[in-house]
Amino acid sequence: MTVAKVLTIAGSDSGGGAGIQADLKTFQELKAYGMSVLTAVTAQNTLDVHGVYPLTVSQVEEQLDAIGADLKPDALKTGMLFSAEIIEAVASKVKQYEINNVVIDPVMIAKGGAKLLQDEAIEAVKEHLIPLATVITPNIPEAEAITGLTLNTIADRKEAAKHLHELGAQCVVIKGGHGEEKEVIDIIYDGETFTQLLNERQYTENTHGTGCTFAAAIAADLAKGMSFLDAIRVARAYIQAAIEDDLHIGSGHGPTNHWAYQNRRVKV
Numbered sequence: 556m557t558v559a560k561v562l563t564i565a566g567s568d569s570g571g572g573a574g575i576q577a578d579l580k581t582f583q584e585l586k587a588y589g590m591s592v593l594t595a596v597t598a599q600n601t602l603d604v605h606g607v608y609p610l611t612v613s614q615v616e617e618q619l620d621a622i623g624a625d626l627k628p629d630a631l632k633t634g635m636l637f638s639a640e641i642i643e644a645v646a647s648k649v650k651q652y653e654i655n656n657v658v659i660d661p662v663m664i665a666k667g668g669a670k671l672l673q674d675e676a677i678e679a680v681k682e683h684l685i686p687l688a689t690v691i692t693p694n695i696p697e698a699e700a701i702t703g704l705t706l707n708t709i710a711d712r713k714e715a716a717k718h719l720h721e722l723g724a725q726c727v728v729i730k731g732g733h734g735e736e737k738e739v740i741d742i743i744y745d746g747e748t749f750t751q752l753l754n755e756r757q758y759t760e761n762t763h764g765t766g767c768t769f770a771a772a773i774a775a776d777l778a779k780g781m782s783f784l785d786a787i788r789v790a791r792a793y794i795q796a797a798i799e800d801d802l803h804i805g806s807g808h809g810p811t812n813h814w815a816y817q818n819r820r821v822k823v
């Protein structure tokens with residue numbers, strides 16, 4: 556049996572709904588072997604982020620060296636990277652260990668408003684991270700911050716996708732969770748064609764970690780050898796199930812249900 560190995564480089568969410576925890580749950584559900592490199596610890600629950608504690612660059616590098624020396628990943632997902640220094644170190648190790656199938660979720664701000672990326676690190680995202688991306692998955696505010704554009708319309712989002720493709724990403728997904736449309740519209744651009752994925756918007760508070768989970772699902776299926784368009788379609792079905800069958804945990808923005816997708820597929 557060939558086992559697909561997938562790595563997340565991200566922050567820890569003590570509440571378990573986003574970050575490393577969401578990524579590893581998603582990898583497991585999609586039957587890929589999950590590994591993790593921690594960039595920061597957050598003290599976080601469904602209501603708020605109480606604290607953000609970044610690791611040092613050498614602590615991040617040492618974790619990547621341990622994995623690079625023994626467990627070369629078939630795909631990688633990045634989430635909260637916090638600083639320009641960590642971004643540069645991660646980019647350099649991704650090149651050193653020749654890691655392919657890189658999914659970049661350019662995490663910047665938690666739903667409660669806490670900063671998970673320093674403002675001055677956006678240039679490092681553009682210069683060092685985006686050129687490595689097989690797929691990049693910004694939400695609307697993240698795409699605005701990277702491109703400097705204001706994204707009011709679908710046409711604006713398509714323009715931003717072109718911009719991100721020009722910065723070096725092979726495939727761009729501008730996620731529509733923060734949009735105003737009745738249906739959630741995720742826009743995919745592969746450098747030639749735009750594809751729109753339309754899904755019924757769920758009116759729930761329980762969307763904590765949707766972006767992490769979606770990107771992790773793409774990485775898991777890329778690790779198994781799927782094309783990026785197929786991996787994005789499966790990831791979209793995975794996150795839709797996870798939001799629809801939400802768990803109602805905590806009294807703020809609760810997590811999604813990481814086992815909902817498999818529950819629906821398994822016939823009992």
Ligand SMILES: Nc1ncnc2c1ncn2[C@@H]1O[C@H](COP(=O)(O)OP(=O)(O)O)[C@@H](O)[C@H]1O
Binds near residue numbers: 730758759764
């Ligand atoms: N209320 C919702 N109903 C259905 N799908 C959603 C909803 N909110 C987000 N999604 C989906 O979850 C994924 C993450 O989207 P988004 O919320 O925009 O990202 P982030 O969590 O990074 O802010 C996307 O595929 C988006 O379409």
Ligand SMILES: Cc1ncc(COP(=O)(O)OP(=O)(O)O)c(N)n1
Binds near residue numbers: 597808
């Ligand atoms: C440690 C950590 N990483 C990422 C996030 C943000 O996750 P995201 O999927 O964008 O979800 P929301 O913040 O929108 O709920 C996080 N909160 N913590």
